[in-house]
Amino acid sequence: MQHHPARLIGTKRDGGELGEDEIRDLVRGVVDGTLVDAQLGAFLMAVCCNGMTPRETAALTLAMRDSGRVLRHDHVQRPKVDKHSTGGVGDKVSLLLAPLVAAAGVAVPMVSGRGLGHTGGTIDKLASLPGYRTDLSPERFAQVLEQCGYAMAAPSAEIAPADRRMYATRDVTGTVESVPLITSSILSKKLAEGIDGLVMDVKCGRAAFLPQEHDAVQLTESLLAVGRQAGLRLAALVTDMDHPLGLAIGNALEVAEVLAALDGPCPDDLREITLALGVEMLLLAGVAADADGARGTLERLWRDGVVRQVFRHNLELQGGDGAVLDDPARLGRAPVVLPVEAAQRGFVADVDPLALGRVVVDLGGGRRQPGDAIDPHAGIVLGKVLGDAVEAGDVLAYVHARDRAAARVAAERVAAAMPVGEERRRRRPLVLRRLA
Amino acid sequence: MQHHPARLIGTKRDGGELGEDEIRDLVRGVVDGTLVDAQLGAFLMAVCCNGMTPRETAALTLAMRDSGRVLRHDHVQRPKVDKHSTGGVGDKVSLLLAPLVAAAGVAVPMVSGRGLGHTGGTIDKLASLPGYRTDLSPERFAQVLEQCGYAMAAPSAEIAPADRRMYATRDVTGTVESVPLITSSILSKKLAEGIDGLVMDVKCGRAAFLPQEHDAVQLTESLLAVGRQAGLRLAALVTDMDHPLGLAIGNALEVAEVLAALDGPCPDDLREITLALGVEMLLLAGVAADADGARGTLERLWRDGVVRQVFRHNLELQGGDGAVLDDPARLGRAPVVLPVEAAQRGFVADVDPLALGRVVVDLGGGRRQPGDAIDPHAGIVLGKVLGDAVEAGDVLAYVHARDRAAARVAAERVAAAMPVGEERRRRRPLVLRRLA
Numbered sequence: 001m002q003h004h005p006a007r008l009i010g011t012k013r014d015g016g017e018l019g020e021d022e023i024r025d026l027v028r029g030v031v032d033g034t035l036v037d038a039q040l041g042a043f044l045m046a047v048c049c050n051g052m053t054p055r056e057t058a059a060l061t062l063a064m065r066d067s068g069r070v071l072r073h074d075h076v077q078r079p080k081v082d083k084h085s086t087g088g089v090g091d092k093v094s095l096l097l098a099p100l101v102a103a104a105g106v107a108v109p110m111v112s113g114r115g116l117g118h119t120g121g122t123i124d125k126l127a128s129l130p131g132y133r134t135d136l137s138p139e140r141f142a143q144v145l146e147q148c149g150y151a152m153a154a155p156s157a158e159i160a161p162a163d164r165r166m167y168a169t170r171d172v173t174g175t176v177e178s179v180p181l182i183t184s185s186i187l188s189k190k191l192a193e194g195i196d197g198l199v200m201d202v203k204c205g206r207a208a209f210l211p212q213e214h215d216a217v218q219l220t221e222s223l224l225a226v227g228r229q230a231g232l233r234l235a236a237l238v239t240d241m242d243h244p245l246g247l248a249i250g251n252a253l254e255v256a257e258v259l260a261a262l263d264g265p266c267p268d269d270l271r272e273i274t275l276a277l278g279v280e281m282l283l284l285a286g287v288a289a290d291a292d293g294a295r296g297t298l299e300r301l302w303r304d305g306v307v308r309q310v311f312r313h314n315l316e317l318q319g320g321d322g323a324v325l326d327d328p329a330r331l332g333r334a335p336v337v338l339p340v341e342a343a344q345r346g347f348v349a350d351v352d353p354l355a356l357g358r359v360v361v362d363l364g365g366g367r368r369q370p371g372d373a374i375d376p377h378a379g380i381v382l383g384k385v386l387g388d389a390v391e392a393g394d395v396l397a398y399v400h401a402r403d404r405a406a407a408r409v410a411a412e413r414v415a416a417a418m419p420v421g422e423e424r425r426r427r428r429p430l431v432l433r434r435l436a
Numbered sequence: 437m438q439h440h441p442a443r444l445i446g447t448k449r450d451g452g453e454l455g456e457d458e459i460r461d462l463v464r465g466v467v468d469g470t471l472v473d474a475q476l477g478a479f480l481m482a483v484c485c486n487g488m489t490p491r492e493t494a495a496l497t498l499a500m501r502d503s504g505r506v507l508r509h510d511h512v513q514r515p516k517v518d519k520h521s522t523g524g525v526g527d528k529v530s531l532l533l534a535p536l537v538a539a540a541g542v543a544v545p546m547v548s549g550r551g552l553g554h555t556g557g558t559i560d561k562l563a564s565l566p567g568y569r570t571d572l573s574p575e576r577f578a579q580v581l582e583q584c585g586y587a588m589a590a591p592s593a594e595i596a597p598a599d600r601r602m603y604a605t606r607d608v609t610g611t612v613e614s615v616p617l618i619t620s621s622i623l624s625k626k627l628a629e630g631i632d633g634l635v636m637d638v639k640c641g642r643a644a645f646l647p648q649e650h651d652a653v654q655l656t657e658s659l660l661a662v663g664r665q666a667g668l669r670l671a672a673l674v675t676d677m678d679h680p681l682g683l684a685i686g687n688a689l690e691v692a693e694v695l696a697a698l699d700g701p702c703p704d705d706l707r708e709i710t711l712a713l714g715v716e717m718l719l720l721a722g723v724a725a726d727a728d729g730a731r732g733t734l735e736r737l738w739r740d741g742v743v744r745q746v747f748r749h750n751l752e753l754q755g756g757d758g759a760v761l762d763d764p765a766r767l768g769r770a771p772v773v774l775p776v777e778a779a780q781r782g783f784v785a786d787v788d789p790l791a792l793g794r795v796v797v798d799l800g801g802g803r804r805q806p807g808d809a810i811d812p813h814a815g816i817v818l819g820k821v822l823g824d825a826v827e828a829g830d831v832l833a834y835v836h837a838r839d840r841a842a843a844r845v846a847a848e849r850v851a852a853a854m855p856v857g858e859e860r861r862r863r864r865p866l867v868l869r870r871l872a
Contacts, residue, residue: 041477
């Protein structure tokens with residue numbers, strides 16, 4: 001580093017503004033290790049406490065983007081648009097959305113993360129598809145993208161290495177909840193992907209990273225401002241994460257739900273969010289004149305089986321077994337499936353996504369620590385959702401577990417997370433806000 | 437650690453208050469390494485940004501004290517009182533004060549630090565006394581204390597190990613300037629020394645750690661509150677560090693000034709601060725009825741040569757060569773001594789201690805980094821002080837250096853730090869405030 005680290009850190013400690021050159025120097029120090037762990041922790045905390053100006057956040061984002069390889073997909077003629085979600089419980093939208101939008105003529109270079117804590121990760125869900133590979137080289141990724149319209153991969157080690165160290169450090173230092181740090185982490189990687197546009201799904205609610213709508217909106221505005229400054233076309237939806245999305249929670253179970261949805265039957269909330277995000281992507285890509293037209297196109301492609309064809313094409317290009325589409329039993333299944341029954345008559349008064357997400361982690365379906373192994377078949381499939389009328393003995397949910405003991409413990413927790421009451425409650429709108 | 441580190445750090449990030457149990461757990465993590473570097477850096481920065489309540493600061497101090505060995509000197513009948521200075525340029529007070537107060541019947545178990553940056557350290561000054569050892573075991577330290585009334589040592593590795601790691605981390609993470617962190621660092625070590633009372637010399641001015649009087653007073657109040665809560669008797673003087681103390685700056689040069697002062701001739705400012713601190717120590721120890729009586733006792737002991745005798749006793753007990761008292765030339769001398777002359781007639785308009793302290797560091801007389809070797813003979817001896825009338829050609833100061841090239845560079849900087857003007861300026865009072 002050219003500057004003295006303690007001086008740069010001191011500037012943020014005192015609420016001052018760092019220059020672009022100073023921020024580039026700090027990020028250089030993050031990558032080459034001259035900014036030692038204690039200094040990185042102190043810097044991140046100073047940013048957490050005192051924030052960053054929009055100019056600083058933009059400079060940090062660009063410096064992090066430039067810390068590694070920046071891809072370009074110039075050989076792909078189609079407009080390139082990706083989606084990013086801040087993460088939720090049961091959020092398997094990417095798996096449906098990518099083939100849907102690709103079917104409509106947009107290129108979707110989708111780089112996704114692994115799950116941590118109660119929120120799942122797309123890469124973990126894809127890992128339950130037999131043979132499917134997400135460790136694509138940038139070259140192979142580009143080929144798949146060109147051939148079928150979308151590609152899905154874990155982030156390459158070459159992309160934004162500064163973010164990797166910063167993210168791991170934030171995770172252990174209580175510096176996760178910071179708008180400038182979240183903004184730069186998300187956008188540095190997305191900007192290195194070689195995309196023209198990005199749709200953000202910012203989750204908001206009990207199981208979201210930012211439960212309060214105010215915070216979600218603040219993050220969204222930061223993402224829009226910084227992304228635009230970097231030349232990206234953006235739109236964002238703030239969506240509800242007070243309840244799980246769809247019925248399945250758990251990797252292979254969610255993939256099974258997606259395979260079924262490709263053929264038609266799809267839970268309303270999953271369908272609605274997928275279409276809403278898809279419409280935004282088509283508009284950003286400029287392949288639809290307006291929202292109604294975009295929605296009509298997507299519904300037709302879905303209904304007519306084109307989306308399923310694109311999914312199969314991608315599946316085979318990325319090494320997966322196409323037969324799983326015709327025979328979802330090939331996904332495998334947990335040894336024990338235990339129903340959770342309603343103890344009384346009434347209405348489902350709550351479906352707590354945070355509690356359910358944690359049950360799935362404890363069943364082995366998610367990670368407590370980065371690097372934990374995952375049981376792809378562990379999870380929960382809801383039989384009822386918020387507001388459904390139930391009789392005593394009706395199945396509220398099924399627990400999928402490796403053994404009966406684990407299943408029984410999980411079933412009790414699921415029952416507690418899905419109380420039955422006398423009043424009929426309704427879910428708030430799925431799309432809380434649209435910002436663009 | 438019992439608690440999750442990121443959760444405890446998050447409490448401070450959000451401005452909350454940690455419980456005593458949580459703070460003890462954090463300090464345990466500092467010592468056993470389960471609080472990793474990044475977490476320590478983040479925690480220190482959160483404290484820097486959001487402060488600590490008095491209760492937290494006290495809990496942190498006690499937990500840091502208890503992180504290592506806590507000495508007791510029950511075998512020593514005399515009341516045990518130490519002095520701590522926050523550090524200045526030319527501050528050799530401890531070397532005079534310890535024998536002075538010991539001569540008056542107080543036990544002075546003095547644990548001092550090494551110098552860093554422009555402020556010197558007592559341990560470095562003592563190292564220029566041939567044979568003198570400051571690496572005493574706690575057992576030997578106690579013996580010396582009992583036999584001659586005072587002992588001087590570097591902190592043992594067994595004392596407050598949590599502070600050692602925290603101090604080193606603060607140094608590189610821009611988290612030095614924090615009242616609760618400074619308070620706990622100072623007092624944790626002092627409380628482990630087995631003392632009954634402590635006098636604080638909180639420096640204030642350009643070359644002080646906290647230049648502004650407001651900040652110095654805030655720190656002093658924090659030290660008094662936390663020290664008292666821990667059962668210590670305390671008094672504090674906020675003293676001027678806008679100018680150097682005494683005439684000598686540099687390790688052996690300062691020791692020579694002390695040796696001379698034991699016999700009588702002592703710069704006024706050095707004499708005044710030493711007596712003022714000594715009076716406080718006698719009062720805390722309960723060996724004097726009032727300040728006037730204490731001052732009278734100390735002046736008599738100094739004048740009558742008792743202080744010199746006690747100094748000699750300690751010198752010999754700690755392995756030093758007593759002959760140095762009769763023949764200060766045994767301290768050695770730098771190869772080059774270059775006078776800095778006044779270019780014009782007038783009054784010395786400034787003596788910038790920060791500039792002079794940095795010159796001494798650059799001459800090799802101080803450390804830029806912990807662990808740097810020190811040239812004991814390098815330094816500056818002032819010929820004039822603020823407000824002195826000078827003729828062109830009068831010697832403003834002497835530079836002591838290893839070679840002529842270094843001496844010439846230093847001399848130019850000394851001349852710049854001691855401008856001569858037409859107006860006669862006076863120094864502000866040495867003791868700015870007394871807090872007790």
